[in-house]
Amino acid sequence: MQKIPINLAKPGMVLEKPATSETGQVLLAAGVSLTENHIRILANKGIKSIVVKGNPLDLEGLASAPSFEKRIKRMDYLFRHQDDPFMLKLKNFLQEYFQHKALAEMQTPEEGSE
Secondary structure, three states: OEEEEHHHOOOOOEEOOOEEOOOOOEEEOOOOEOOHHHHHHHHHOOOOEEEEOOOOOOOOOOOOOOOHHHHHHHHHHHOOOOOOHHHHHHHHHHHHHHHHHHHHHHHOOOOOOO
C-alpha cells in the first residue's frame, strides 16, 4: 500500500483505503479501480492524497517529498513538548539518521559519471 498525491494518480490504480472528504464522507470505496473521471472528481473536491494498493510509484527524490534537511528541522517541532529522556534519544537518533541520509544523497555519484 502507498499513499500518493492525487496529481500522481493514474487510471487503473486500485484504492487500498476509501477516499474520504475532510468531514469523513466516503467519496470512493476501497477496492475501486480509478478512472480519469474519479481522479478529476477527487481533485476537484480538494482531496490531496489517496492510498492505493501496492507500491506503484517511486516517490524518493520528488519535489513533493520533504528533503532530509527539512526532516531534520521538523524534529525540533515534533518533539518540542518532550522532556522524557527516551523521547529525546529518539529525536536525536532520527536527526542523525536524516543527516546521514542527506550526506549520502549529496555523495551519490551522478549517473554516467563513472
